[in-house]
Amino acid sequence: MSVREPLRIRKALLAGVVALALTGTGVAIAWSATDSPSPSPSPSETAPGKQDRKQDKAQRPQHLHSESVVKKADGTFETILSQQGTVDAVSPTSVTVKSEDGFTQSYAVNADTKIIKFPAPAADGSAATGDDGKRRKPSAVTMAEIATGDAVRVSGGKNGTEVTARQIVKGAGTGPGLGLGKGHGKGLAKGHGKRFPK
Known part of the structure; x- marks a missing residue:
């Protein structure tokens, strides 16, 4: 085996680990290895209602x-x-x-x-x-x-x-999140959308 072979193997292993981590497979493997799986969230917890969205918007930095x-x-x-x-x-x-x-x-x-x-x-x-x-x-x-x-x-x-x-x-x-291209809102913020009248 040449000196370069171990280096190639290490690179391949590292690439595999990174790929697993990025795809979430590593997380799934780690989760399946634990003794007590965490409970599944209820539908109301996974799909926030309008009240939750309003609260999130109110807490957004202004x-x-x-x-x-x-x-x-x-x-x-x-x-x-x-x-x-x-x-x-x-x-x-x-x-x-x-x-x-x-x-x-x-x-x-x-x-x-x-x-x-x-x-x-x-x-x-x-x-x-x-x-x-x-x-x-x-x-x-x-x-x-x-x-x-x-x-x-x-x-x-x-x-x-x-x-x-x-x-x-x-x-x-x-109000919070609108206007002048700050990255929030619709039309005013993202650099696209309607232009205002002159």
């Missing part, structure tokens, strides 16, 4: 504010800010937002800033619906509809010390 650097297609870098909070001050050309932890940021507003308003939810907390029974969609609005105390989610680009808002989202769409 994004308040962040700053990140992105590399654009042309190779340049840009600093992006995003924040959720309430409007502390507002004018036709700026908005100041304060997050729950006390962080405050002012954003310049210009003609390119998209301002979106989500319809208020129904009294029971369900999605707002129109007279036709269909779910009401977010709509484009102006700065005149943003007021002190409004719940908003803002994203913008930072240049030096100034931050210019690219998007301001007001209303029901500012």
Whole structure:
């Protein structure tokens, strides 16, 4: 046997162990070797109801504010800010937002800033619906509809010390998990879905 044979055997054994672990076969073998199998969960434990999903959503961490650097297609870098909070001050050309932890940021507003308003939810907390029974969609609005105390989610680009808002989202769409590409929600978050009106 050559010196390389034991090395090949070790590699083959290691690959086999990894394959067993990845497929779950190793777990099944280990489970079958135990004396007392664990009880099977009841159907109610394996299929959580709406109440469980609501509780999970309520316990999900809530994004308040962040700053990140992105590399654009042309190779340049840009600093992006995003924040959720309430409007502390507002004018036709700026908005100041304060997050729950006390962080405050002012954003310049210009003609390119998209301002979106989500319809208020129904009294029971369900999605707002129109007279036709269909779910009401977010709509484009102006700065005149943003007021002190409004719940908003803002994203913008930072240049030096100034931050210019690219998007301001007001209303029901500012809750946990929605908006501004944070990886949760539908349409707003995953980089696909419906575009909001300009």
